[in-house]
Structure formats: structure tokens, C-alpha cells
Amino acid sequence: MGLLSYIVRKTGIYLLTFFVAVTLNWAIPRLMPGDPIGVLLSRFATLPESSEVVYSYFMRSFGFDRPLWEQYLDFWRALFNGDLGVSIYMYPQKVEDIVLQALPYDLVLIVPAVVVSWIIGNWLGAVAATSRRLDNLLMPLFYFLTSSPYFWMAIVLAWLLTVVFPLFPSSGAYSPGMVPSLSTAFIIDFIKHWTLPFLSLLLVMLGGWAIGMRNLIIYELESNYSRYMEALGAGRRLILSYAFRNAMLPQITGLALQIGLAVAGAITTEIVFSYPGLGFLMLQAIQNQDYFLMQGAFLVIVVMVLVANFVIDLIYAAIDPRIRSAYAGEA
Amino acid sequence: MEQHTVSRTKEFLHHIRRNRKVKAGLALFAAILALAIVGPLFTPYGPLEPTGEAGRPPSLEHPLGTNTFTYDVYAQTVYGLRSSLLIGFLGGLIATVIGILIGLAAGYMGGLVDEFLMMLTNIFLVIPTLALLIVIAAYIEYRGIMIESLIIGLTSWPWTARAVRAQTLSLKNREFVLVARMSGASGLRIMVGEILPNMFSYAIMVFILQFGGAILYAVGLDFLGLGPTKGISLGLILQQAVLWNAIQLGMWWWAIPPGLIIALLLASLYTINTGMDEVLNPRLRRLE
Numbered sequence: 159m160g161l162l163s164y165i166v167r168k169t170g171i172y173l174l175t176f177f178v179a180v181t182l183n184w185a186i187p188r189l190m191p192g193d194p195i196g197v198l199l200s201r202f203a204t205l206p207e208s209s210e211v212v213y214s215y216f217m218r219s220f221g222f223d224r225p226l227w228e229q230y231l232d233f234w235r236a237l238f239n240g241d242l243g244v245s246i247y248m249y250p251q252k253v254e255d256i257v258l259q260a261l262p263y264d265l266v267l268i269v270p271a272v273v274v275s276w277i278i279g280n281w282l283g284a285v286a287a288t289s290r291r292l293d294n295l296l297m298p299l300f301y302f303l304t305s306s307p308y309f310w311m312a313i314v315l316a317w318l319l320t321v322v323f324p325l326f327p328s329s330g331a332y333s334p335g336m337v338p339s340l341s342t343a344f345i346i347d348f349i350k351h352w353t354l355p356f357l358s359l360l361l362v363m364l365g366g367w368a369i370g371m372r373n374l375i376i377y378e379l380e381s382n383y384s385r386y387m388e389a390l391g392a393g394r395r396l397i398l399s400y401a402f403r404n405a406m407l408p409q410i411t412g413l414a415l416q417i418g419l420a421v422a423g424a425i426t427t428e429i430v431f432s433y434p435g436l437g438f439l440m441l442q443a444i445q446n447q448d449y450f451l452m453q454g455a456f457l458v459i460v461v462m463v464l465v466a467n468f469v470i471d472l473i474y475a476a477i478d479p480r481i482r483s484a485y486a487g488e489a
Numbered sequence: 490m491e492q493h494t495v496s497r498t499k500e501f502l503h504h505i506r507r508n509r510k511v512k513a514g515l516a517l518f519a520a521i522l523a524l525a526i527v528g529p530l531f532t533p534y535g536p537l538e539p540t541g542e543a544g545r546p547p548s549l550e551h552p553l554g555t556n557t558f559t560y561d562v563y564a565q566t567v568y569g570l571r572s573s574l575l576i577g578f579l580g581g582l583i584a585t586v587i588g589i590l591i592g593l594a595a596g597y598m599g600g601l602v603d604e605f606l607m608m609l610t611n612i613f614l615v616i617p618t619l620a621l622l623i624v625i626a627a628y629i630e631y632r633g634i635m636i637e638s639l640i641i642g643l644t645s646w647p648w649t650a651r652a653v654r655a656q657t658l659s660l661k662n663r664e665f666v667l668v669a670r671m672s673g674a675s676g677l678r679i680m681v682g683e684i685l686p687n688m689f690s691y692a693i694m695v696f697i698l699q700f701g702g703a704i705l706y707a708v709g710l711d712f713l714g715l716g717p718t719k720g721i722s723l724g725l726i727l728q729q730a731v732l733w734n735a736i737q738l739g740m741w742w743w744a745i746p747p748g749l750i751i752a753l754l755l756a757s758l759y760t761i762n763t764g765m766d767e768v769l770n771p772r773l774r775r776l777e
Binding site: 171172174175178179182183186187190298301302304305306307309310313314316317320321328369373376377380381415417418419421422425426429430440441443444445447449452453455456459460463464467 | 608611612614615616617618619620621623624625627628629648701705708709712713714715727730731736737739741744745748749751752753754755756758759760763770772773
């Protein structure tokens with residue numbers, strides 16, 4: 159019962175966020191100075207068979223002198239039909255198809271990078287908190303890692319591991335001659351291409367987790383329960399293990415905040431390695447002024463982040479007994 | 490009340506001057522700032538002035554070499570640093586001010602105002618800022634440094650609002666606020682005259698983080714080709730370097746030093762922030 163009302167509340171907030179994101183997506187082109195929509199529509203006029211495109215809900219939501227509220231409703235109607243418009247750059251492909259093809263590449267990069275960096279970073283942070291010498295040695299490194307722009311880390315890795323030591327391929331998700339399949343040769347080729355973008359994300363995120371964990375543990379070690387255990391004569395390892403468990407919870411909340419930044423990092427990292435995810439797609443869209451493609455990618459990114467946040471909320475509820483009891487108390 | 494604030498500020502400054510992290514961070518930041526201010530004096534070239542030599546490695550004449558377009562990378566970097574610092578300062582300032590205003594209003598007024606402002610904050614906290622910035626910037630035809638700072642400031646305030654609200658909640662029932670309220674001061678007066686001064690050091694910390702965040706967002710936008718349509722910035726150098734395969738062509742001096750400066754700049758800001766945090770939260774100081 160308690161858990162259910164927690165889930166309902168969280169779902170409500172995320173639905174509202176989705177509503178706002180869609181509304182922004184609709185409103186931004188209309189709020190901007192100049193006449194972006196006119197430019198947009200005129201680009202379609204030059205394409206073949208444009209008359210068919212113009213009659214979709216999505217195109218209708220872009221004007222023809224109809225009242226704004228009708229345009230807005232058509233925008234939503236198009237969305238519920240899975241219609242995100244047509245790409246100019248990859249005409250006549252539909253935006254929803256292009257975007258959904260790119261999405262898996264983001265997932266295979268971001269999810270492992272977040273999970274692995276979280277585990278290693280927390281562990282390293284805890285290690286740093288245990289001794290002053292390690293602390294002084296590791297912390298500057300962590301600060302440097304977390305300060306690096308993701309794509310700069312990608313540039314450094316690309317330089318080191320594709321030019322100085324040519325161990326990995328420098329672009330794409332797999333070699334040009336390969337056909338995606340589950341064969342060993344393809345999987346090895348895929349992993350080789352995946353390693354460098356993955357490492358770029360991993361290294362930058364790792365620094366942040368380590369700093370967070372180190373600070374949280376030092377904070378916990380000064381708290382009353384740690385002092386009490388110390389007074390009882392508990393060993394340092396035992397006290398640390400309690401501090402570590404308590405420091406985990408804020409780090410899980412931190413995951414939710416980190417997801418958005420990880421996505422931003424992936425967008426720019428993919429560009430360095432021409433990795434065909436949403437980030438690389440967005441660059442194509444920007445360079446070709448393909449606004450529908452760009453906005454479609456934005457929407458998919460928002461949905462991806464919302465789903466990730468929801469999953470993190472569920473994990474948090476499963477781990478932190480206070481959530482369950484708080485909502486049970488309310489009900 | 491004046492007395493109270495002044496003595497706390499003095500105590501804070503006393504500890505700040507002794508904190509090793511603050512000192513180290515400030516030294517690094519000052520060095521980078523100096524590079525931005527006097528760096529251009531050490532090169533005869535402008536950032537977009539052809540030198541006639543393409544793709545030369547670092548030498549005495551070109552400390553960071555030249556790129557494919559014969560531009561001097563050192564000149565580009567020091568001039569680019571200026572605009573990146575300016576965007577960081579303006580964007581960070583806008584985000585900090587918006588965040589503080591929303592956080593103060595939500596925390597102090599409570600009730601429906603709080604509910605509404607926090608709902609807004611939580612929504613914009615979840616929407617990925619860079620993705621939103623891309624969509625906004627792509628529709629702006631002529632982008633300058635001011636526009637870039639403005640859109641960054643307008644989109645990156647949410648975490649500040651939430652943090653300032655928490656601070657306000659912890660201050661609003663303190664005695665000095667109650668006294669001010671009993672003496673008939675208006676809500677606005679109490680927020681600006683009583684609560685805000687007590688958050689001063691905290692606001693500085695927030696600004697430092699927002700400053701760094703704005704630089705990172707600007708660099709990301711520039712890298713995607715959505716930066717200022719004219720001029721030079723650190724992000725633009727990196728965008729050009731990647732676009733023209735600097736790494737594959739072995740021109741590391743074109744792509745690595747500009748990014749290294751960003752990383753060092755951000756690291757200096759984070760270190761100052763951590764040091765200040767240690768001063769304000771004695772529990773974070775290592776005792777051992």
C-alpha cells in the first residue's frame with residue numbers, strides 16, 4: 159500500500175515533466191525571433207512528394223493560419239500516433255524510425271558506463287576515505303577527471319589509443335564491411351568500437367562518484383553512531399562498513415541527478431567517435447538544419463531520462479526502509 | 490543583527506584564508522585568469538589571423554603550433570579563454586540569481602507558492618539541460634556571447650533553487666527572523682535583509698559551481714556547432730579540431746591543450762568550492 163502511493167506520486171511527477179517537455183518542444187520554435195517555422199516549411203516545399211508530408215497531423219501542427227490551440231492539439235495527436243514528422247536530412251525517412259534506430263547505441267553506452275563508474279567510483283572513494291595518504295594522492299586525480307569535459311576526455315583517449323598506440327578503431331559502431339549479426343566476429347568488432355566511447359564516459363563519471371563517496375564517508379565517520387561504536391571498542395573496519403552503507407543512499411539519489419549529465423556527455427562523446435547514437439544524430443540534424451529530427455531526438459532523450467529516473471526511484475524505495483514506512487504511515 | 494552577520498563573516502574569512510584547498514584552488518584559478526588577461530600580449534597573432542603556416546607542431550614562434558587553417562593555436566586558446574570565462578561568469582550569475590530568488594520565495598513563503606515553484610523546479614531538474622539548450626540554440630539564428638550566457642542561465646538554475654530553499658527553511662525560524670517579523674518587517678524585507686545576508690557564503694559557493702557549470706554547457710554547445718556565430722571560444726577550437734580530424738592527422742596540439750585548460754579551470758573552481766564547504770561544515774574536515 160505504502161509503496162503503491164509512492165509509485166503513483168512519482169509517476170504523476172514524471173508524466174507532468176513529459177507534458178512540459180512536449181509543450182516546450184512545441185512552443186520553442188514558435189517563441190523564437192524571426193520565422194523559423196516559415197523556413198522549416200519552405201524547406202519541405204523543395205522536396206519531392208511534399209504534398210503527402212504536409213497532410214500528416216504533425217505537419218498540420220505547424221500552422222497554416224490555424225488557431226494555436228488547434229496546432230497544439232494536433233501536435234499531441236501526432237505524438238500519440240507515433241508521428242514525429244519527416245526528416246529533411248534523411249528524406250523521406252520518418253523521424254521516429256531514425257531516432258529509434260539510434261537509441262540502442264545510447265543505451266549500450268550510457269547504462270554500462272553509469273553502472274560501472276558508480277561501482278568503481280564508490281569503491282575508490284571509500285578507499286580514499288580510509289587513509290590520509292591515499293586521500294591526498296587520489297583526490298586531485300578525481301577532481302581532474304570530474305572537471306574534464308566528456309568529449310575532451312574522448313579526444314585524449316582517441317589520440318592515445320588510436321594514434322599514438324593504434325589499438326582501437328577511431329570511428330563508427332562497427333567496421334564498414336560488417337553486417338550486424340550475433341556472430342563472434344561481429345561482437346568482437348562491436349566491442350572494439352564501443353570501448354573508447356565507453357571509457358570516456360566511465361572515466362569522467364568515476365571522479366564524481368569517488369568524490370561524493372569520500373565526502374559522505376568522512377561525514378558519517380563524524381556522526382554520533384560512529385562515535386558510539388568507537389566508544390564501544392568496535393574495529394575501524396566495522397565502523398567503516400556501517401558508514402559505507404549509510405553513504406550509499408545519497409549516492410543512489412545522486413544517480414538520478416547524474417543521468418541527465420551522462421546523457422549530455424554521451425551526446426558530445428558520440429560525436430568524437432562518430433558513434434551512431436542520438437548525439438551523433440543531433441549533430442547531423444544541427445548541421446543540416448533538420449529541426450524535426452532534432453526535436454524528435456530531444457523528446458526521446460527526455461523519455462529515456464524519465465524512465466531512468468523512475469527505475470532509480472524504484473531501486474531507492476526497495477533499499478531505503480524509510481520510504482516504505484513514510485508512505486505506509488500516510489496511508 | 491548587523492553585528493551577528495559581521496562577526497560570522499569575519500570568522501568565515503579567517504578560516505577560508507587557512508584552508509589549503511581554497512588556497513590551492515585560488516592559485517590555479519588566478520593563474521588561468523592571468524593567462525586570459527595577459528596571454529594575448531605574448532603573441533603577435535590574432536585568433537582568426539592566418540599565419541601562413543598550416544599544421545605546424547609547437548615551436549618558439551607558435552607555442553601551441555598552428556592548425557589546418559594556419560591559425561596560431563596559442564592565440565586562439567588565450568582569446569577563447571576570455572570568452573569562455575565571460576560566458577561562465579554571466580551564465581553562472583544569471584543562474585545563481587534566478588535560483589536564489591526562486592529558492593528564497595519557495596522556502597520563505599511556503600504553501601501554494603512553495604508547491605508551485607518546487608514543482609517547476611523538479612520538472613526542469615529532470616529535463617536534461619544540454620538537450621534543452623540544443624533545441625533552443627538551434628532556433629536562434631545569430632548567437633552572441635550574451636545570448637549564449639542568457640539561455641544557459643535560464644536553463645541551469647533548478648538545483649540552486651532547491652538547495653537555497655532548504656537553506657531558507659533552516660533559517661526562517663531562527664530568532665533573528667522571528668524578531669524581524671514581530672517588529673513588523675515585510676516578507677520581502679525579511680527575505681532580502683535578514684535571510685539573504687546569512688546565506689552569503691553559501692551563495693558564493695553556489696555561484697562558483699554555476700560558473701563552472703555554465704562554462705561546461707557553453708563548451709558543449711560550441712562543440713555541437715551552436716556556439717557564438719562569430720569569434721572564438723575554447724569549445725569552438727575543439728569543434729573545429731574534431732571536425733577537421735586533428736587527432737587522426739596527429740595534430741594533438743590543436744585538440745588537447747584547449748580542453749586541458751577547461752579541465753584545470755573547472756578543477757580549480759571545484760577545489761575552491763570544496764574548501765569552502767569544509768570551512769562551513771566542520772564535519773567534512775579530516776581530523777586524524
